[in-house]
Amino acid sequence: MSGTTTEASVILRARGIRKSFKVGERRLEILHGIDLDLERGELLGLMGASGAGKTTLLNVLGLLDRPTEGEVFLTGHAAWTLSHTERSHLRNTKIGFVFQFYHLLPELSAIENAILPAMIALSGRAFRRERKHYTEKASEMLDAFGLGDRMGHKPGQLSGGEQQRVAIARALLLDPPILIADEPTGNLDRATGERMLELLLGLQAERQLSMLLVTHDERLASHCERVVYMEDGQIQADSRVPVPH
Template structure:
């Protein structure tokens, strides 16, 4: 069996002995060292920590967007760091989706066009119909033709959620999805996120600073001083 394939495919994510260091003018910064984590398929996991703890960097490592200084990550049994840039990008597009704090919508595209974009890239002939259905599920059926600048922050994040789920990803990474929203809007967004996550049986990795939000996941971890500690206090 090739080295980049795991025998245990019940895991969505397997991170083994991760370390990440950065060289700066002030010296070497060691963000974390010997960090390991295993997440089952269909599980929801929250990673909480203070600003600057390295949560977003850890997400990038777990998603295969960045390479660890040492250690390895397998997604759905595959170490995508062994793939070429083209194959790795294609693998992520097929299996992963992302939701970010700043929405990352293309300003020149409507809500519908932003939502169907991942399907358009795949050449899906039903892209428009599938995107319209997801926008309807998040309560934006009457805003499909609006551009991001014409939408509120909450509406933009709902478009981002629809776009993330329109491909039925196996793993979804959400990085501070309510960070730019007021409390009431954020709660509504999270309700929709977890409802769609349950419907599609997606593996969810949620990065947040909010302990109450983290408590809605199956498991919670705190990233603190380079260590990943299970449980949120």
């Protein structure tokens, strides 16, 4: 990365993000006005204590949850001003999301979970036409991730690491330029976490992904080109220091 930020080099931009939740009679402000840029091809780490607001922020950036104030610009589109349908399309094609607890659908097999984004993005007829293509694409990925003989397994019949690899295949099915991962190794043992890290870093380099990675893991963070720190719903002012590899 050149280190200079230009309009064209920013793929995901957040400005003035505030998020509050109503809890009973009270309104609890969790994010207090966050500005953040993710550059094209960048691997950006996001760290901070439990409860700092990392997941809340990712949900807003990943267009899963509407901010109370502020805007997310995704490939130049002001995402939260779009209609629900337009925003869903933008999210589906531009952002892959990997969660700590995988979030696979329990009644679907590994391969069915992996092709889900195509099923959602396309109309019924278009999906039927394209099903073979996406099934082949998903099975190639699952195969490459070492799950060639697990495609028909349901999530309950897979280990945590295997479920996370299915979730990564699902996230990348439509070749999104952005991958957002919320503690992808947080629920895995050390050795499995290391392999997941290798897989993610390999994919990021191979596909030139713009990747936003939340982690509590210093080893994982040390692979990031840049790490920002969150505290009490704010990005710390001095957190743009690149971490040496």
